[in-house]
Amino acid sequence: MMVHKSSMAPFHTLAVLLWLRIAISAPAIAAGCERSCGGVEIPYPFGLDPNCALPGFNLSCNTTGDGKPYFVNVEVLSISLLAAQARMRMDISKECYNESSGLMNNGTNWWLDLSDTPYKLSDSGNRFTVIGCRTLAYIGASTPDDIGSSLTTGCVATCGQDGVASLTNGACSGIGCCQTAIPKGLQNYQVWFDDRFNTTSIYNLSRCSYAALVEASNFTFFANYATSSAFNDYYGGQAPLVLDWSIGNKTCNEAQKMPDYACVSSHSECFNSSSGLGYICNCSQGFHGNPYLKPEDPGSCKDIDECKDPKNYPCPGGECHNKPGGFNCTCPAGSRGNATIPGGCRNDFLTLKARVAIGASACVLAGLFGFLGWEVIRQKRSIKKQALLRQNDEFFQQHGGELLLEMMRAEGNVGFTIYDREEIEAATDNFSKMNIIGEGGQGTVYRAVLDGVVVAIKMCKEIDESRRKDFVQELVILCRVRHPNVVKLLGCCLQFEAPMLVYEFVRNKTLQELLDLQRSRRFHATLGTRLRIAAESAFALAHIHSLPHPILHGDVKPANILLAEGLVAKVSDFGCSTIDEKTQAVPKGTPGYLDPDYLLEYQLTAKNDVYSFGVILLELLTGKRPLSKERKSLTSMFQEAMVDGTLLELLDSDIVNEASMGVIHQAAVLASQCLVVPGSTRPTMRRVAEELRRLARADELQQYPQQPLVIESHSFMEIGSTCTTSLWYAGSNTTGVYSLENKVVQSTEFAR
Numbered sequence: 026m027m028v029h030k031s032s033m034a035p036f037h038t039l040a041v042l043l044w045l046r047i048a049i050s051a052p053a054i055a056a057g058c059e060r061s062c063g064g065v066e067i068p069y070p071f072g073l074d075p076n077c078a079l080p081g082f083n084l085s086c087n088t089t090g091d092g093k094p095y096f097v098n099v100e101v102l103s104i105s106l107l108a109a110q111a112r113m114r115m116d117i118s119k120e121c122y123n124e125s126s127g128l129m130n131n132g133t134n135w136w137l138d139l140s141d142t143p144y145k146l147s148d149s150g151n152r153f154t155v156i157g158c159r160t161l162a163y164i165g166a167s168t169p170d171d172i173g174s175s176l177t178t179g180c181v182a183t184c185g186q187d188g189v190a191s192l193t194n195g196a197c198s199g200i201g202c203c204q205t206a207i208p209k210g211l212q213n214y215q216v217w218f219d220d221r222f223n224t225t226s227i228y229n230l231s232r233c234s235y236a237a238l239v240e241a242s243n244f245t246f247f248a249n250y251a252t253s254s255a256f257n258d259y260y261g262g263q264a265p266l267v268l269d270w271s272i273g274n275k276t277c278n279e280a281q282k283m284p285d286y287a288c289v290s291s292h293s294e295c296f297n298s299s300s301g302l303g304y305i306c307n308c309s310q311g312f313h314g315n316p317y318l319k320p321e322d323p324g325s326c327k328d329i330d331e332c333k334d335p336k337n338y339p340c341p342g343g344e345c346h347n348k349p350g351g352f353n354c355t356c357p358a359g360s361r362g363n364a365t366i367p368g369g370c371r372n373d374f375l376t377l378k379a380r381v382a383i384g385a386s387a388c389v390l391a392g393l394f395g396f397l398g399w400e401v402i403r404q405k406r407s408i409k410k411q412a413l414l415r416q417n418d419e420f421f422q423q424h425g426g427e428l429l430l431e432m433m434r435a436e437g438n439v440g441f442t443i444y445d446r447e448e449i450e451a452a453t454d455n456f457s458k459m460n461i462i463g464e465g466g467q468g469t470v471y472r473a474v475l476d477g478v479v480v481a482i483k484m485c486k487e488i489d490e491s492r493r494k495d496f497v498q499e500l501v502i503l504c505r506v507r508h509p510n511v512v513k514l515l516g517c518c519l520q521f522e523a524p525m526l527v528y529e530f531v532r533n534k535t536l537q538e539l540l541d542l543q544r545s546r547r548f549h550a551t552l553g554t555r556l557r558i559a560a561e562s563a564f565a566l567a568h569i570h571s572l573p574h575p576i577l578h579g580d581v582k583p584a585n586i587l588l589a590e591g592l593v594a595k596v597s598d599f600g601c602s603t604i605d606e607k608t609q610a611v612p613k614g615t616p617g618y619l620d621p622d623y624l625l626e627y628q629l630t631a632k633n634d635v636y637s638f639g640v641i642l643l644e645l646l647t648g649k650r651p652l653s654k655e656r657k658s659l660t661s662m663f664q665e666a667m668v669d670g671t672l673l674e675l676l677d678s679d680i681v682n683e684a685s686m687g688v689i690h691q692a693a694v695l696a697s698q699c700l701v702v703p704g705s706t707r708p709t710m711r712r713v714a715e716e717l718r719r720l721a722r723a724d725e726l727q728q729y730p731q732q733p734l735v736i737e738s739h740s741f742m743e744i745g746s747t748c749t750t751s752l753w754y755a756g757s758n759t760t761g762v763y764s765l766e767n768k769v770v771q772s773t774e775f776a777r
């Protein structure tokens with residue numbers, strides 16, 4: 026059976042072809058099986074001959090070549106029965122500067138497909154690792170849970186404005202090196218590079234970029250990796266990769282009833298594989314050996330003779346008796362105590378009377394010590410509490426708490442609360458995992474109840490020393506933002522190591538979830554709804570861009586657009602993200618939405634948000650993901666389609682109809698304007714928002730000509746600290762101005 030997929034682009038691709046022969050015969054282990062190859066132990070169920078292995082666990086020993094074990098054409102480094110893992114060597118993908126074309130297009134991209142094999146890529150053991158000075162590499166895979174769906178994620182490595190000076194040995198944090206985790210249970214992956222970056226100016230500095238899925242514990246970053254071929258050379262072009270393996274695709278309960286159940290040792294137990302389908306076997310407690318071998322085999326699970334291993338099973342003062350599955354360490358006759366600790370056995374000489382007397386005085390002493398002990402504990406506790414308070418104050422100072430208080434005093438009441446550590450701890454149930462509602466690069470979000478109100482509390486990643494003042498300044502600005510399409514910042518707590526931000530809680534889904542539902546056809550959003558959500562998000566971004574002290578978002582993506590009641594868009598994730606973004610040369614944006622301009626300039630501008638927004642607009646129009654396994658980003662597919670006039674093929678069939686084509690085309694033109702590189706000619710967020718509002722209205726009129734009804738959205742003018750909003754009405758209707766204070770703005774649902 027051929028195991029690789031044929032959908033691969035042949036260009037630049039050296040495929041690792043996997044062929045697997047599944048033995049049909051029942052497993053019967055022939056005598057005289059070779060159990061080692063090239064210094065690697067090959068325990069059953071693995072074997073170097075189909076007769077010596079369980080189906081699918083057949084390896085070959087390259088006796089004519091390097092003498093090493095291979096799984097088809099992938100070298101096997103080691104096999105662990107206990108961890109149910111195998112380590113193999115997988116090729117490192119690379120992309121080098123091509124002098125004749127001035128592009129990064131001279132390289133090899135490897136891919137691996139382990140479908141229908143016992144192996145899965147270990148999510149805990151590996152990290153997708155990218156090395157380079159101006160590179161964005163992607164890893165793509167089909168996920169096992171949802172056939173047809175796919176994972177694509179990426180990782181960006183840059184050398185920042187300071188060039189190689191900022192490279193640090195050991196730190197793989199985006200400068201010259203970046204790492205990202207993969208999901209559980211994957212059986213295939215492929216790697217490719219984004220070729221949009223012009224590296225002409227740095228190729229002397231860093232000629233090649235590298236990317237591979239690498240055993241996390243085996244990798245340490247060295248500064249010269251980013252500027253030479255040292256990474257590739259160190260690993261000889263192939264990096265170690267950890268694979269989880271399991272038997273079959275049934276659970277323990279099902280497998281136990283089958284004739285080919287593999288846990289055949291009489292002292293073995295079955296465990297469901299933690300990485301997906303199938304099970305693994307282990308020897309029972311107190312036994313060691315190979316659980317996959319029959320009891321009569323000498324290698325099968327055998328009792329551990331603990332008495333012969335006093336290092337791990339000490340019995341220094343007593344007599345050791347081995348028992349099946351354990352041991353018994355007793356004090357010699359005539360003594361009692363705990364024989365497992367040195368000097369733990371005491372001679373048993375005391376008479377009953379003496380024991381009673383000693384017992385009585387012991388009671389008195391115990392009482393006295395107990396009282397003293399309690400006093401000491403009380404003292405200690407109060408000292409600890411004071412220390413904690415001091416520490417809280419320290420964090421408060423560190424995060425610029427005084428400055429915040431001062432600013433708040435100067436500003437007057439801004440409707441912003443500074444919460445105490447205890448309040449936050451109580452509200453989140455001590456940061457209970459149960460309350461986590463979101464986890465991302467910027468921090469973790471908890472659902473919490475504060476003063477009887479449901480809120481979302483975000484634990485920021487730590488902030489930079491030099492940015493402290495700006496952080497506080499931005500908090501003050503953010504807390505004054507009152508816009509119906511911006512998630513409201515209610516307060517903060519600065520008494521933790523990392524600042525906590527308290528936001529209004531938005532009950533419903535994110536735009537990301539809506540798009541996923543749409544893709545699987547479990548939800549149908551009309552063009553009007555999509556344009557309205559886009560317009561509302563655009564107005565929110567336009568609003569924060571146009572504040573007297575503009576705020577940039579820096580990580581605009583559907584997962585950061587929350588949808589409230591009636592699918593009203595609320596842009597979230599200001600605060601930690603915006604604050605981090607400007608300090609660091611390393612982009613923290615999300616692959617797929619990240620402006621290529623940013624990688625070149627290392628300077629966040631409003632135009633970066635416009636680009637990311639353009640990608641969202643494309644997603645709304647096409648229903649496609651920004652990154653796909655086809656190795657082409659949605660933006661390049663779109664740009665090609667616009668040039669070739671094949672846009673219709675790319676659009677989401679759900680929204681295409683004759684009446685809407687005019688509006689869709691105009692929206693597509695707007696999206697392409699947002700995606701222009703370089704970014705200086707992109708429209709402002711304000712213009713994008715107004716255009717989208719116009720298009721939404723045009724669509725509304727087209728779809729429902731009899732009812733030229735209400736039109737969205739909210740263009741906000743800030744007058745002092747009071748926000749007012751204008752509501753637009755379609756047709757000849759007037760424009761009304763309402764004060765936010767006495768009228769809650771309602772966004773009208775377009776979807777019908």
Ligand SMILES: *[C@@H]1O[C@H](CO)[C@@H](O)[C@H](O)[C@H]1NC(C)=O
Pocket residue numbers: 044045046073074075083084085095096097
């Ligand atoms: C299984 O073993 C046979 C005989 O050594 C070999 O020809 C075949 O390639 C092996 N299959 C795998 C998947 O290694």
Ligand SMILES: *[C@@H]1O[C@H](CO)[C@@H](O)[C@H](O)[C@H]1NC(C)=O
Pocket residue numbers: 087089090091092095097098099
């Ligand atoms: C066996 O080793 C040689 C080099 O020593 C290598 O070229 C060949 O690819 C190896 N065989 C397999 C199956 O990988």
Ligand SMILES: *[C@@H]1O[C@H](CO)[C@@H](O)[C@H](O)[C@H]1NC(C)=O
Pocket residue numbers: 121122123124125131
């Ligand atoms: C492609 O890369 C190789 C090294 O990986 C180099 O020797 C070769 O000159 C490059 N070709 C071009 C056209 O840049």
Ligand SMILES: *[C@@H]1O[C@H](CO)[C@@H](O)[C@H](O)[C@H]1NC(C)=O
Pocket residue numbers: 123125126128130131132
């Ligand atoms: C260099 O780029 C040109 C133009 O894209 C391409 O035809 C050529 O194959 C590339 N060279 C290598 C070695 O990849």
Ligand SMILES: *[C@@H]1O[C@H](CO)[C@@H](O)[C@H](O)[C@H]1NC(C)=O
Pocket residue numbers: 126127128223224225226
């Ligand atoms: C890359 O940038 C250089 C200037 O740094 C320019 O001369 C060259 O044409 C650009 N290459 C491409 C392929 O755009």
Ligand SMILES: *[C@@H]1O[C@H](CO)[C@@H](O)[C@H](O)[C@H]1NC(C)=O
Pocket residue numbers: 225226227228229
């Ligand atoms: C790279 O090095 C070559 C040869 O040393 C030199 O001719 C070229 O100008 C350099 N290019 C850049 C961009 O520094």
Ligand SMILES: *[C@@H]1O[C@H](CO)[C@@H](O)[C@H](O)[C@H]1NC(C)=O
Pocket residue numbers: 102242243244265
């Ligand atoms: C990484 O893996 C290789 C191959 O198994 C091994 O030789 C090397 O010692 C490992 N290095 C570390 C740091 O674990």
Ligand SMILES: *[C@@H]1O[C@H](CO)[C@@H](O)[C@H](O)[C@H]1NC(C)=O
Pocket residue numbers: 273274
């Ligand atoms: C389980 O494995 C058997 C044989 O290996 C195969 O026929 C069957 O389709 C697999 N089932 C699933 C759910 O993968």
Ligand SMILES: *[C@@H]1O[C@H](CO)[C@@H](O)[C@H](O)[C@H]1NC(C)=O
Pocket residue numbers: 346353354355
């Ligand atoms: C230890 O062995 C003694 C004698 O063999 C037995 O009486 C005792 O119950 C054993 N203790 C435990 C904990 O098994």
Ligand SMILES: *[C@@H]1O[C@H](CO)[C@@H](O)[C@H](O)[C@H]1NC(C)=O
Pocket residue numbers: 363364365366
């Ligand atoms: C004896 O001491 C060991 C090590 O301190 C401890 O783990 C064990 O529980 C003790 N046994 C008894 C019976 O107190």
Ligand SMILES: *[C@@H]1O[C@H](CO)[C@@H](O)[C@H](O)[C@H]1NC(C)=O
Pocket residue numbers: 532533534589590591592
């Ligand atoms: C939004 O949340 C409310 C309350 O939980 C629910 O009734 C409503 O169906 C949700 N709407 C969507 C579109 O998810």
Ligand SMILES: *[C@@H]1O[C@H](CO)[C@@H](O)[C@H](O)[C@H]1NC(C)=O
Pocket residue numbers: 734735754757758759
């Ligand atoms: C404007 O629209 C509102 C709401 O639909 C309606 O109540 C009002 O009568 C309209 N005014 C005019 C002048 O059409």
